[in-house]
Amino acid sequence: MNAATAVIALIVVFCLAYAVYNIMKTRKNGGCGSCPSCSGCRVCKIEEENKKN
Amino acid sequence: MVIRLALAGNPNCGKTTLFNNLTGASQHTGNWPGVTVEKKEGKLRGNKDVIITDLPGIYSLSPYSPEEVVARDYLIKDRPEIIVNVVDSTNLDRNLYLTTQLLETGIPVVVALNMIDVVEKNGDKIDSKKLSEILGCGVVEISALKKKGMDELISTAINTAKIKQAPVIKEIFSNKTEKFILEISSVLKGKVEDCLLRWYSIKLLENDEKAAEELRLNSQEKSIISETVQRFESEFDDDGESIVTNERYNHIASVVKETSKKAKKEKLNTSDKIDRIVTNRILALPIFACVMIAVYYISISTVGGWMTDWVNDTLFAETLIPGAESWLQSVGAADWLNSFIVNGVINGVGAVLGFLPQMIVLFILLAILEDCGYMARIAFIMDRIFRKFGLSGKSFIPIMIGTGCGVPGIMASCTIEQECDRKITAMTTTFIPCSAKIPIIALIAGALFGGSVWIAVSAYFLGVIAIIMSGIILKKMNRFSGTPAPFVVELPPYHLPGLKTVAFSTGGRAWAFVKKAGTVIFVACALIWFLSSYNWALQPVGIEDSILESIGSAICGIFAPLGWGDWQATVATITGFIAKENVLGTFGTLFGLSEVSDGGEEIWSFVAASFTQLSAYSFLVFNLLCAPCFAAIGAMRRELGNKGCLFAVAYQMVFAYAVALCVYQFGMLFMGGGFTAYTLLAVIALAGIIFFLVRPDKMLKRKKVEVSAT
Known part of the structure; x- marks a missing residue:
């Protein structure tokens, strides 16, 4: 494996890990991330905001 | 000192607009009643000690509807320091009913006379000082939409809360x-x-x-x-x-x-004049159909379509894909990495993002319809139709919300009082195409029907018809039987859509779409690429020997009667349960990996080659009506419980299969394809649907007998 492959692969792995982290985080919060295509209504944000308060 | 300020008022009187102004939040507002289902909290901009609660719109504090229970429980049990009663000044008679009840709670109250600008424009006059004297509390004139009177309202509210000045109860009763x-x-x-x-x-x-x-x-x-x-x-x-x-x-x-x-008496205003045509008994439905055709024509076939063509043909096919490919080769990246980035990520995620321009145009048009007040009329129009089939127009509000995303649509069904109506609405809301399904419609319309507007329009009305049919079928079952809830909707006056509201609504939805492409779709595309590039021994292989091919081939026979029994379409449908956009992402990855895609062409031509027009429409029908994504199934579980959710998913799958089967098999029959065993299956499915639609309602009969006996 050459250096370019290693660096790009590392970046890709980081991006994938970040995407998975985001999915886990939004699902845990019950936030908007749980809608595959959120309409932006933010109804689902209530739980998240209630927890914060 | 922390001050808890509650915003209370009738539905659609502008509470959420005021809440957004005061807190700087961006809660969704809509020009129809019932947008706020639960209470929401935020802190006052510039004064973090003031916590503002936006309560759902209510007409009274009687515990008849879920919204009324939420509002009443909060006011009586949590007892905020101050209530700001938002009153629609153009309709004092009705709004003051709640005011009289709020004054009795013993909590300090300030009345915010909202939409005072509309009152002035109409030439009407309200003596707010005299009103304050009679009600025994502070009254402030405001316009939440134009942000007028905000400072005076908040200072009056804070001062009243600080001195704990409860309203002076005046004699209301005899x-x-x-x-x-x-x-x-x-x-x-x-x-x-x-x-x-x-x-x-x-x-x-x-x-x-x-x-x-x-x-x-x-x-x-x-x-x-x-x-x-x-x-x-x-x-x-x-x-x-x-x-x-x-x-x-x-x-x-x-x-x-x-x-x-009142300056004018008994004179029709502009809204009344428009409503005489728009909500006319005969013209209402054709006008609604024309509006939806225009919306889809502009967003899918023309303006949105042109932009999507440019993004797919020029940006992705001519620039991004060849550019990325040649750059990766020039830096010496390994072939597998090149394939992953180009075929897996860019083709997969790009296949979804390519439809963003069409989505943006659609979001703009829907936001305009919502904000100008037309959507509330649609609920009123649909009530007449729904009621004939045992449903209430109240079911149409969650369905309208569901055009954005099924999850809040299902959640909005909790505002329906009748349990049977609520369950049916939660089960059928996802039949209407949500924004995740729009790219599938656009793909099929663009790849196989030359971008015809009728595909998108037929998909929308197929959703409405599926809801009506399901209403009839389900109402006859014991667990869903009942009389439809009475539907009272207040029609807000028409107004020009606000640029900020439309921009915010569109921006929020579009950003959510992009965010989703960068998370769920990205991860799913990576997984699809892996499964389609390696075999069970984890050796790199061609797509025809891959893990995905073996999984898809094992189950694709189920869909053969629907006309699209190849493994790629099967896999795309299954990945759609994670998120419906994945249907496109999967096609993008799979067709990106196939040998013919060396030039980096967009996926439309490959989709066109994989389907006939009839099988593509059958594929579309199945994906529109089948069980929604996991997030929406989760929302259904919250509303229906485990057993109810299982029943809903099974019903949706069987219904979608039966309709898609009928579409394909009868289509084939009409096109001279001959009568096969699958056609017989379609005849049985059609007979089953007709039977469930026309069979006598035993529960209704039993109720009639009980009534006559008493």
């Missing part, structure tokens, strides 16, 4: 009624706080069971109160609640007479 209130108060004294004494006394006089439960009265107290209420009712010859309601309205009529003057 002397006779006041006498009975005092009688009950004497029984309750010591059982409740003094500030709530009058509130509970009136509630008991109204026979409010929930209030009685909260008080936990002993049998002696119960009998005294019961005897008092009986005397009260016999004296007025009516039930307690009606007497109290009538006296409230009599008081409100005198207040309105004293404090407001």
